[in-house]
Amino acid sequence: MFERLERAPDDPILGLMAAFRADSDPKKVDLGVGVFRDAKGDTPVLDCVRKAEQAILARQTSKTYVAPAGNAGFNQAMERLVFGSEHPVFGAERIRSIQGPGGCGALRLGAELVRLAAPQSTVHVSTPTWANHVPLMTGTGLQLARYPYYEPARGTINFGAMCQALEALPAGDVVLLHASCHNPTGADLSREQWQELVPLFRRKHLLPYIDMAYQGLGTGQEEDAFGIRLFAAELPEVLVAVSCSKNFGLYRERVGVLHVVTDSAAVGLAALSHEVRVARSIYSMPPDHGAAIVHEILGNEALRDSWTRELQGMRERINGLRRQLVVQLREACPARDFGFIAQQRGMFSLLGLSVDEVKRIRAQQHVYMTDDSRINIAGLRAENIEYFARAVAQVLG
């Protein structure tokens, strides 16, 4: 049976990890996969995570199943973190949540719910978007289309073109948005732009599906959730998929959650009943440990304070690197303006190199980035930032 299978292409992001590991050059620079790195280049276990783990392990008496919807305490704590504790969705019981195996698992759960409710609807993703959005959405059988978003020449959003494209969509279609720290561009919607989108979504009966993988790594915990909170207050239905991989540093523990905001409590309960069946039919129940850690941190004042400080440290490091990189690139390539990098937020920016230039910088300078020239800013360090800027200058000629 399996002899008929041809080798599948490598994942555009994860494939780079293997290539980087295989490179023995000491100068190599990894700006590929989106993981936070500290000044030494490590992706550390956060202090608050270590303490939470110790507390959990000391009192854990059983490894019995949790539930298909996951850890209820975690789900509730995440609702408060994402929406803010005073949000109107709580009083009206308009929100239901299901823990997912990572942000990817949560994204897929939301897409499966759309397919069950409206199999004919199309999911629209930004141009460009995170490469894995495509299989996560289309793997359900839903159609995918793209809307214009990024203007590479200016390093900003082309909001006019985006709105014009959304205006033309049929009612009931789904629009996938990034809450903050847009992956791969780092170009986020401003508050005013989120506000302008509300009447458009309402008038056109579009379903917003918001992916939040970087809360607190852009401008701040509250600021990064602005669009979600606004849409949930103003629109009847919103899907929100959240990842705790980056802001809690829990990558391999696979911690995520899907929040389903509906017009009424009864509709929310029905949606959750379907989500539970979907989960049961794929993986039955999500893993426990990572969600238990997040629950412990968010429920304990001292741990939560420590997390807030550690998260702030990660954010400041990334934003500081953005400013330093612009200075280095200005010196190394004065003919080209990279100032947009300092305006953008989150782990990623697109350098604007061609695929050929990306391949050359990899082969000749041992600098690893995805083929679209996305760089993980957090992969830069005091020791390699100048080397990197010179490598860019060399490949640009």
Ligand code: LMR
């Ligand atoms: C990335 O974009 O590099 C990260 O979100 C990791 C991943 O799974 O792709």
